[in-house]
Each structure stands twice: as C-alpha cells, then as structure tokens.
Amino acid sequence: MPLTYAFIEYGGPDVQRFLDVPAPEPGEGEVLVEVRAAGVNPVDWKVREGMHRAFLPLRLPATLGREVAGTVVRTGPGVVGLAAGDRVFGSTVGGSGGYAELALLPAAKAARMPDGLSFTDAAALPIAAGTAYESLAELGLAPGQRLLILGAGGGVGTIAVQLAAMDGVAVVGTASAAKRAFLQSLGATAMAYDRDDVADRLRDLLPAGADAVLDLVGGDALSGVAGVITERTRVTTVADEEIAARFGARSLKRTGGTGTLPALAELVAAGKLDPCVGRVFPLAEAAEALALVESGHVSGKVVLDVAGRR
Ligand SMILES: NC(=O)c1ccc[n+]([C@@H]2O[C@H](COP(=O)([O-])OP(=O)(O)OC[C@H]3O[C@@H](n4cnc5c(N)ncnc54)[C@H](OP(=O)(O)O)[C@@H]3O)[C@@H](O)[C@H]2O)c1
Incomplete structure (x- = not known):
C-alpha cells in the first residue's frame, strides 16, 4: 500500500x-x-x-x-x-x-x-510562487514604483522579489540579517528587521513612502512600517488580515487561474526565475x-x- x-x-x-x-x-x-x-x-x-x-x-x-x-x-x-x-x-x-x-x-x-x-x-511553485505571482498581479505596479516586501526571505518572498525586480519595480525587502546578501542577490535592497532600525532606515530609503506593501509576516512587522504607508500605498497581505485591515489592506484571494502555473514554469525552465x-x-x-x-x-x-x- x-x-x-x-x-x-x-x-x-x-x-x-x-x-x-x-x-x-x-x-x-x-x-x-x-x-x-x-x-x-x-x-x-x-x-x-x-x-x-x-x-x-x-x-x-x-x-x-x-x-x-x-x-x-x-x-x-x-x-x-x-x-x-x-x-x-x-x-x-x-x-x-x-x-x-x-x-x-x-x-x-x-x-x-x-x-x-x-x-x-x-x-x-504552486502555493508560494503562485501566491507571489498573483499578489503582484493584483498590485499591478509599474516600472520604477517602490514595493516593500515584509518577510522577503521565505517561500513567497524570494519569488515576489524576483518577479517584481524583473518588472523594473524597486524592491525593498525585510528579512533577518543573515539573509541580507541572499536578498540583494535576488534584486532587493535588504533590510534586517533584527539589526537595522527599520522605521528610520525605511524613511531614508522611501522618503515619499512606498507605492505598495506586500505583507508576508503581519503583526508588529506590519505595524512597524506604518511610516511608509501613505494614502496612496496599496497594501496586500497574505499573513494578517486583522492588522492589515487598519491600513486598508486587501487580503489576497488566489484566483486559481490556469495561467499562473504555466507562466511560472516557463520562467523557471528558461532560467529567468530561481525557485x-x-x-x-x-x-x-x-x-x-x-x-x-x-x-x-x-x-x-x-x-x-x-x-x-x-
Ligand atoms: N493566503 C494565502 O494564500 C497564502 C499563501 C502562501 C503563504 N501564506 C502565508 O504567508 C506567510 C509567508 O509564507 P511563506 O511560505 O513565505 O513562509 P516561509 O517560507 O516560512 O517564510 C517566512 C519568512 O519570514 C521571515 N520572517 C519571520 N519573521 C519576520 C519578521 N518579523 N520580519 C521579516 N521577515 C520575517 C522568515 O525568516 P527570517 O526571520 O530568517 O528572515 C522567513 O524567511 C505565512 O504566514 C503563510 O501561511 C498565505
């Protein structure tokens, strides 16, 4: 059996x-x-x-x-x-x-x-990369816009960083200090939530705020970056609907669309996306x-x- x-x-x-x-x-x-x-x-x-x-x-x-x-x-x-x-x-x-x-x-x-x-x-690919792909599709960022990803070093975050960078989006990602070089190699400006003064450093990096926040952590990690969330910042969470609601965030609803997995598979097979x-x-x-x-x-x-x- x-x-x-x-x-x-x-x-x-x-x-x-x-x-x-x-x-x-x-x-x-x-x-x-x-x-x-x-x-x-x-x-x-x-x-x-x-x-x-x-x-x-x-x-x-x-x-x-x-x-x-x-x-x-x-x-x-x-x-x-x-x-x-x-x-x-x-x-x-x-x-x-x-x-x-x-x-x-x-x-x-x-x-x-x-x-x-x-x-x-x-x-x-199906869950983590699929979530990253559909979150970015929902945020709909244009080249040059600024995206903050909370929890950028895990399954969803590492894919979201790469996909956003591929589209010309400027990505800042939070992760533990040990992942700094890894995140930078994927295309993000890395911020160590356990080392840097995140609120101060974010204000320096994003003086006009972020165009979008993708929250993969929730809780204090999300409330701690309130300083870069302005009226025009789109916030999407897959981690904490309760706290995210304070920032007018949308919870991602996976579309389950049939295009997501083939698109991701082609990117990986072509060597453009590292899973x-x-x-x-x-x-x-x-x-x-x-x-x-x-x-x-x-x-x-x-x-x-x-x-x-x-
Ligand atoms: N709703 C959905 O459809 C959906 C789909 C997929 C995932 N999710 C949820 O999304 C979350 C992330 O999923 P995942 O697959 O990416 O998880 P994961 O692979 O376990 O990665 C989580 C990452 O967050 C980092 N982290 C922990 N605390 C942090 C903090 N305070 N600030 C910044 N980074 C922190 C962790 O490592 P370091 O602390 O070492 O940096 C780790 O790299 C989970 O809650 C998961 O259940 C929801």
Missing part, C-alpha cells in the same frame, strides 16, 4: 505519523499522480493545528501537504487533455495531501511540466522538513523528495 505522512487528529507535531493507506481513486475531473516531489508550506502545520478546519473540513487521518509534482498514473471520469505518464504539478485536491507516494490533483488546475523543469523545482529551493528532505524526514518551516525562519523554499521514498 502507498505510504503517506498524515496527522491522526488536530494538534502539534506529535499527531503526525507515517501510514500505509489504500491508493486513492481519482473522482470526476481528478488525476491520480505518483508524487516525485512535494512542497512544504506554513499552511501545512496550520491545517494540522486545525486553524483552517472551518473552511477546510477534513476526514482524519489526513495526509499533510498541499502541492506536488509527479507523473499521472490514472485519470478520473471527465478528464480531457491529460493522460497516464504526463509530468504535472499543482495543488492537491482538498483532503488529499502531498506528503505521499500518491496524490489526487484537480485536472483543471494541474499544469504540465515543460522540458527543463525538475520535479523538485516544480513542486516548489530558491533552500532545502530538500527525503519523505522519511518529513517531520524535520515541516519543523523547519514551522520555525518560521526558512531561507527560500523547503521541498520533500518523494522519489527516495521510505
């Missing part, structure tokens, strides 16, 4: 287990995928903790993880355009996790992998991978190599 890494009840890391479960059957519009790599995201531990149970009710045990890259094994009824053997990536069907040898994907949202894109890089995969763990070390993400201080993206299996 295929292996999954699941949580048996809502709670902390002690509710996580490896389980052998029957292979899932693809339903209407779904494809069954042999997972080669799976992305690890903060949402994984938030779902395990039960923070999303009101809008994502799950039957337990539930497999962890929400995004994979792999090979189609079987297609469910009504699927057109995908067949066994196709290399695809995308977000999993609600309730079918990614930390597993087999996962279900909605066919309509699964994207084909172009030549030159590895499974590891593809698995890093910034900082650590790859075998599936057997899923607990360590998730603990690293749960620490809240990763560099870039964490991915599970599922081809290595047990």
Whole structure:
C-alpha cells in the first residue's frame, strides 16, 4: 500500500505519523499522480493545528501537504487533455495531501511540466510562487514604483522579489540579517528587521513612502512600517488580515487561474526565475522538513523528495 505522512487528529507535531493507506481513486475531473516531489508550506502545520478546519473540513487521518509534482498514473471520469505518464504539478485536491507516494490533483488546475523543469523545482511553485505571482498581479505596479516586501526571505518572498525586480519595480525587502546578501542577490535592497532600525532606515530609503506593501509576516512587522504607508500605498497581505485591515489592506484571494502555473514554469525552465529551493528532505524526514518551516525562519523554499521514498 502507498505510504503517506498524515496527522491522526488536530494538534502539534506529535499527531503526525507515517501510514500505509489504500491508493486513492481519482473522482470526476481528478488525476491520480505518483508524487516525485512535494512542497512544504506554513499552511501545512496550520491545517494540522486545525486553524483552517472551518473552511477546510477534513476526514482524519489526513495526509499533510498541499502541492506536488509527479507523473499521472490514472485519470478520473471527465478528464480531457491529460493522460497516464504526463509530468504535472499543482495543488492537491482538498483532503488529499502531498506528503505521499500518491496524490489526487484537480485536472483543471494541474499544469504540465515543460522540458527543463525538475520535479523538485516544480513542486516548489504552486502555493508560494503562485501566491507571489498573483499578489503582484493584483498590485499591478509599474516600472520604477517602490514595493516593500515584509518577510522577503521565505517561500513567497524570494519569488515576489524576483518577479517584481524583473518588472523594473524597486524592491525593498525585510528579512533577518543573515539573509541580507541572499536578498540583494535576488534584486532587493535588504533590510534586517533584527539589526537595522527599520522605521528610520525605511524613511531614508522611501522618503515619499512606498507605492505598495506586500505583507508576508503581519503583526508588529506590519505595524512597524506604518511610516511608509501613505494614502496612496496599496497594501496586500497574505499573513494578517486583522492588522492589515487598519491600513486598508486587501487580503489576497488566489484566483486559481490556469495561467499562473504555466507562466511560472516557463520562467523557471528558461532560467529567468530561481525557485530558491533552500532545502530538500527525503519523505522519511518529513517531520524535520515541516519543523523547519514551522520555525518560521526558512531561507527560500523547503521541498520533500518523494522519489527516495521510505
Ligand atoms: N493566503 C494565502 O494564500 C497564502 C499563501 C502562501 C503563504 N501564506 C502565508 O504567508 C506567510 C509567508 O509564507 P511563506 O511560505 O513565505 O513562509 P516561509 O517560507 O516560512 O517564510 C517566512 C519568512 O519570514 C521571515 N520572517 C519571520 N519573521 C519576520 C519578521 N518579523 N520580519 C521579516 N521577515 C520575517 C522568515 O525568516 P527570517 O526571520 O530568517 O528572515 C522567513 O524567511 C505565512 O504566514 C503563510 O501561511 C498565505
């Protein structure tokens, strides 16, 4: 039976287990995928903790993880355009996790992998890079405008920095001091939230304020930069709706549009976008991978190599 890494009840890391479960059957519009790599995201531990149970009710045990890259094994009824053997990536069907040898994907949202894109890089894209891409699309900045990204050194931030810089946007990104050189290499002016006097330094860097703020941290990190948020500053958050609301921020609503993943895949395959995969763990070390993400201080993206299996 295929292996999954699941949580048996809502709670902390002690509710996580490896389980052998029957292979899932693809339903209407779904494809069954042999997972080669799976992305690890903060949402994984938030779902395990039960923070999303009101809008994502799950039957337990539930497999962890929400995004994979792999090979189609079987297609469910009504699927057109995908067949066994196709290399695809995308977000999993609600309730079918990614930390597993087999996962279900909605066919309509699964994207084909172009030549030159590895499974590891593809698995890093659906959630974090997809969020960065759609956040920037929503902010709609023009070349020369100034964007402040809070939490620029993680999964979403490293992609947002690169995409914005590619469009000629001037990016200032906050991260811990250890990530300063890394962020600068991606195209941002880096600001160390644990070293610099952020409020003062921001006023020097952005005397007229920021045209936009992309908040990936929330809390004090967002209230601490109030000095560069003016009437015309657009603020988008994916981290803290409550504090962001004070600044008239919009919470990103992912469009789930079919164009996002192919666009990102082409950029990576062409060598124009670095998916910034900082650590790859075998599936057997899923607990360590998730603990690293749960620490809240990763560099870039964490991915599970599922081809290595047990
Ligand atoms: N709503 C959605 O659709 C959606 C989608 C994706 C993600 N999210 C949320 O967005 C947030 C970020 O996601 P992610 O995948 O980028 O997380 P991540 O990969 O864990 O990265 C978080 C980054 O924030 C940095 N950080 C922590 N405290 C900070 C502070 N006070 N100031 C600046 N940086 C700080 C961390 O490292 P350092 O402290 O070392 O710099 C780390 O690099 C999470 O809350 C996640 O759940 C929401």
